[in-house]
Amino acid sequence: MFAGPLEYFHNPIEVYFCMIVKSEKKKIGKMACNSATCQSGCYGDEHSVDEDDQKRPPVQEDGVSAGGGNFNCDGLCIKCKVNETIAATHPAVSEGGGDRGRFCADCFRSNLFGKFRFAVTSNAMISSSDNVLVAFSGGPSSRVALQFVHEMQQKAQKNFEASRDRLLPVFGVGVAYIDESTIYPVSSHDYDGAINQMKLIVASLAPPAKQFFVVPTQSIYSHDSTDGKDRLTELFGAVSDITGKEDLQVHLRMLSLQKVALENGYTKVVMGTCTSQIACHVLEATVKGQGFSLAADIQYVDARWKIPVVLPLRDCLSEELNMCCILDSLKTVEAFQRPRSGINGLISSFVKLLQEENPSRESTIVRTAGKLTPFCFNRIPEVGDNNGCLATKRRQKKYNLKPSESLPPESYCLICNNPLKKPNGTSSNHFHDGRASSEIYASTCSSCQYQILPKDPTLLENFFLLLPQSMTTLAKDSRDNHKLLRDQIQDCLLSDSDDGA
Amino acid sequence: MQLTLEFGGGLELLCDSVKIHNVNVEPQAEGKKLTMKHLLSWVRTNLIKERPEMFMKGDTVRPGVLVLVNDCDWELSGQLETVLEEKDAVVFISTLHGG
Amino acid sequence: MASEVVDATAAKPRGGRFCTVCNDRRPALKRPKTLEQICKECFYAVFEDEIHRVIVDNHLFKPGERIAIGASGGKDSTVLAYVLSELNIRHGYGLDLFLLSIDEGITGYRDDSLETVKRNEIQYGLPLKVVSYKELYGWTMDEIVKLIGLKNNCTFCGVFRRQALDRGAALLKVDKLVTGHNADDIAETVLLNILRGDIARLSRCTSITTGEDGPIPRCKPFKYTYEKEIVMYAYFKRLDYFSTECIYSPNAYRGFAREFIKDLERIRPRAILDIIKSGEDFRISTSTKMPEQGNCERCGYISSQKWCKACVLLEGLNRGLPKLGIGRTRGLNNESNKDMKETNGTKGLQSKQCGTLDF
Numbered sequence: 016m017f018a019g020p021l022e023y024f025h026n027p028i029e030v031y032f033c034m035i036v037k038s039e040k041k042k043i044g045k046m047a048c049n050s051a052t053c054q055s056g057c058y059g060d061e062h063s064v065d066e067d068d069q070k071r072p073p074v075q076e077d078g079v080s081a082g083g084g085n086f087n088c089d090g091l092c093i094k095c096k097v098n099e100t101i102a103a104t105h106p107a108v109s110e111g112g113g114d115r116g117r118f119c120a121d122c123f124r125s126n127l128f129g130k131f132r133f134a135v136t137s138n139a140m141i142s143s144s145d146n147v148l149v150a151f152s153g154g155p156s157s158r159v160a161l162q163f164v165h166e167m168q169q170k171a172q173k174n175f176e177a178s179r180d181r182l183l184p185v186f187g188v189g190v191a192y193i194d195e196s197t198i199y200p201v202s203s204h205d206y207d208g209a210i211n212q213m214k215l216i217v218a219s220l221a222p223p224a225k226q227f228f229v230v231p232t233q234s235i236y237s238h239d240s241t242d243g244k245d246r247l248t249e250l251f252g253a254v255s256d257i258t259g260k261e262d263l264q265v266h267l268r269m270l271s272l273q274k275v276a277l278e279n280g281y282t283k284v285v286m287g288t289c290t291s292q293i294a295c296h297v298l299e300a301t302v303k304g305q306g307f308s309l310a311a312d313i314q315y316v317d318a319r320w321k322i323p324v325v326l327p328l329r330d331c332l333s334e335e336l337n338m339c340c341i342l343d344s345l346k347t348v349e350a351f352q353r354p355r356s357g358i359n360g361l362i363s364s365f366v367k368l369l370q371e372e373n374p375s376r377e378s379t380i381v382r383t384a385g386k387l388t389p390f391c392f393n394r395i396p397e398v399g400d401n402n403g404c405l406a407t408k409r410r411q412k413k414y415n416l417k418p419s420e421s422l423p424p425e426s427y428c429l430i431c432n433n434p435l436k437k438p439n440g441t442s443s444n445h446f447h448d449g450r451a452s453s454e455i456y457a458s459t460c461s462s463c464q465y466q467i468l469p470k471d472p473t474l475l476e477n478f479f480l481l482l483p484q485s486m487t488t489l490a491k492d493s494r495d496n497h498k499l500l501r502d503q504i505q506d507c508l509l510s511d512s513d514d515g516a
Numbered sequence: 517m518q519l520t521l522e523f524g525g526g527l528e529l530l531c532d533s534v535k536i537h538n539v540n541v542e543p544q545a546e547g548k549k550l551t552m553k554h555l556l557s558w559v560r561t562n563l564i565k566e567r568p569e570m571f572m573k574g575d576t577v578r579p580g581v582l583v584l585v586n587d588c589d590w591e592l593s594g595q596l597e598t599v600l601e602e603k604d605a606v607v608f609i610s611t612l613h614g615g
Numbered sequence: 616m617a618s619e620v621v622d623a624t625a626a627k628p629r630g631g632r633f634c635t636v637c638n639d640r641r642p643a644l645k646r647p648k649t650l651e652q653i654c655k656e657c658f659y660a661v662f663e664d665e666i667h668r669v670i671v672d673n674h675l676f677k678p679g680e681r682i683a684i685g686a687s688g689g690k691d692s693t694v695l696a697y698v699l700s701e702l703n704i705r706h707g708y709g710l711d712l713f714l715l716s717i718d719e720g721i722t723g724y725r726d727d728s729l730e731t732v733k734r735n736e737i738q739y740g741l742p743l744k745v746v747s748y749k750e751l752y753g754w755t756m757d758e759i760v761k762l763i764g765l766k767n768n769c770t771f772c773g774v775f776r777r778q779a780l781d782r783g784a785a786l787l788k789v790d791k792l793v794t795g796h797n798a799d800d801i802a803e804t805v806l807l808n809i810l811r812g813d814i815a816r817l818s819r820c821t822s823i824t825t826g827e828d829g830p831i832p833r834c835k836p837f838k839y840t841y842e843k844e845i846v847m848y849a850y851f852k853r854l855d856y857f858s859t860e861c862i863y864s865p866n867a868y869r870g871f872a873r874e875f876i877k878d879l880e881r882i883r884p885r886a887i888l889d890i891i892k893s894g895e896d897f898r899i900s901t902s903t904k905m906p907e908q909g910n911c912e913r914c915g916y917i918s919s920q921k922w923c924k925a926c927v928l929l930e931g932l933n934r935g936l937p938k939l940g941i942g943r944t945r946g947l948n949n950e951s952n953k954d955m956k957e958t959n960g961t962k963g964l965q966s967k968q969c970g971t972l973d974f
Binding site: 258297298300301302303304305306307309310357358361365368369372376379380382383384386387388436461462465 | 805806808809810811812813814817871875878879882883885886888889890892893894895896897898899900
């Protein structure tokens, strides 16, 4: 029953793995329904599970470290039972953990793509009228994201050509690389080589042709680029904490992406963020005291930005994505990859250690944080005002939200754009002197206050001037926008409670 | 150079359950000063009888082990660079044991 | 790993500065919370004063209450007993303080630490009550380990200790039980609950007072107190405490999480308080299913199941089936079993469960 085409079920791969999990709870672990997207009755069909059990050759205990060994007696994929496992066909592949001993390359790949597609469809990430911008760093995660978005676009293109009325347009795809060489300089030789490689990668993904943008971080400054370069350098020089520097870089990267998306008519930004990176982010945010806003960062959709950001690889592990790149010979660009430092570096190595000890640890971390209540902007905004209210209610049920929790936050951190727990009146009491500096202080979260803002209050105003204008006005804009939205939702909620009474 | 070393908070278990050691340690080279860095490697070689990883990590003490030089937190005296003098008292206390 | 915080004193010879509080005496330690360099006397003052503030701001006690201090003889509970009895007199809390100790029956470990608590009884003039596993359950840990081996004994000990503290507190007729959990412990618990996927405990573990709906509320006056400062305080004040690892879990304090917290503290001391802040701020929907509290049909102890965990374990022991209540994945007591699965066979996540007073 599982050999048929994938389209039989909503997500047959998930169904399949949920069923084998019963007999192989421990061994399959990672592939089982810990992906949070499994909504199928895992234990539904007892009979076929037993049958399955008898047919399947005994699977040996997880062989992550046993390089190249046979895991099934006959070395066949436990899903299709026809092809040889990856371990047999690609003995040199060392990543991918137990998967390489269980699946053939095709089944592994279709499982991975299935997770991607399920995330895209069940969260309405991409609609036919969209123009999506894929954020591409050159690393394996964003490489796979780009590949999968491309394949989806190709399918849509085929369907479009086959359909008689040609009513549904094909969504557009663009690619953006954020060039951070002003912050972390790279040799011009490496730089040119890497950019060329990226151009080739993007060019090879056609048709339909995709525009490729190389966006230097300093483009977030509206002035000419030399001035922007200086300001950017000065801004980073003013941040003393290495973790703070790194985090500021991430915030600016998002601003750059938003800018290029907005200026070129894109309607979604696709990030390649995967489970492993989210697991790290969960711990990073916790350690930095950002427990309140954490839920905002780790959902499939983050629409607090003007152009909504989506994470279709949220349920994929980095080792799966690495293996996908190897199996499909997807080229990655190493020149710009930097090891993480400070608190973030410590957490990366901690999570790596945990994952080695237990291959489902990263998924568990993400699942725990997934139980935190998301924010109202963690969904694709509805178009059209009429059904907006209804949809909000539906969503609330899904998230089990109390009405007060679904209200937009009152304010956002000036630097990291995270929701602030409450208007930051209390924490500004450090500074009684300048009005401007205490205002800046009050509109940032405690984490940014500590690791990004200068300790010396007299330097605060200058620091503020070094920030891109988009950042300093963003806070104000979104405050106004969300106040509007709040008022609208408030109306709905009022009528809602009237019904109940 | 005569020093008094004290191990507490469970660290004494790593050196035959003896808490106080009166030891004689010479600087690494003639004419050089004795630093905590050198003392730590000396302690590791000469006093720690088991599970040295409970005491050290890399070239310094394991995080969670407090060090006092003459009753003063070594974070105030430059940690590994702290220079020791004749008759100094160095205390190592683990915070890692149950409370 | 290089410290993130530039240490201004690194290059200077020792004793080159004065205490940042009194500006008079030589500093004796650097406070992890504030990075201030302060002398012993000022340290005692700020340390005690901060705990007093926590007690007052969180309304931990009411005048006239009877309070049991869970005393293991270790550093945290010893400092807690000392500081609480000082503050009680200094600020006129009007509390009746008691020491409450559990004798698990572990030769060479608990009998020694109980001697410490008995000395504390005299030193601080606080009446001591000892309840033993033997009298409550009919078994000592030595006997349990003889029967079940070293593998799951921490489960028994943890479950029994939690109940034993409540029963001891009931015998003393106290209004509240205070425990010595410090900021490092709580930060570690927050992390462990994230790593385990335990959202229910994640939402509870940062509360300063727990079990207010139960018979005896518990609170943690050291919630914001760094372990480093507790140990420094005990050392400078020459407090008499006991520090040996439990002989049945020699690896318990080697946990990943604990080591990670200490690594973090080294690069960014405030991370410990930030983790606690995160734990307090997590948006956890209160409509998330919480286990319904009932009473154990057998012993009457609060339990979300038909029988409380201690009774299930005890039944297994008495029937010669000690695995009862440990190995099962579904059924009676799901929540605690989840922890078991995690700790089984993995040295990693098991951390400081023993020798300390459990939640």
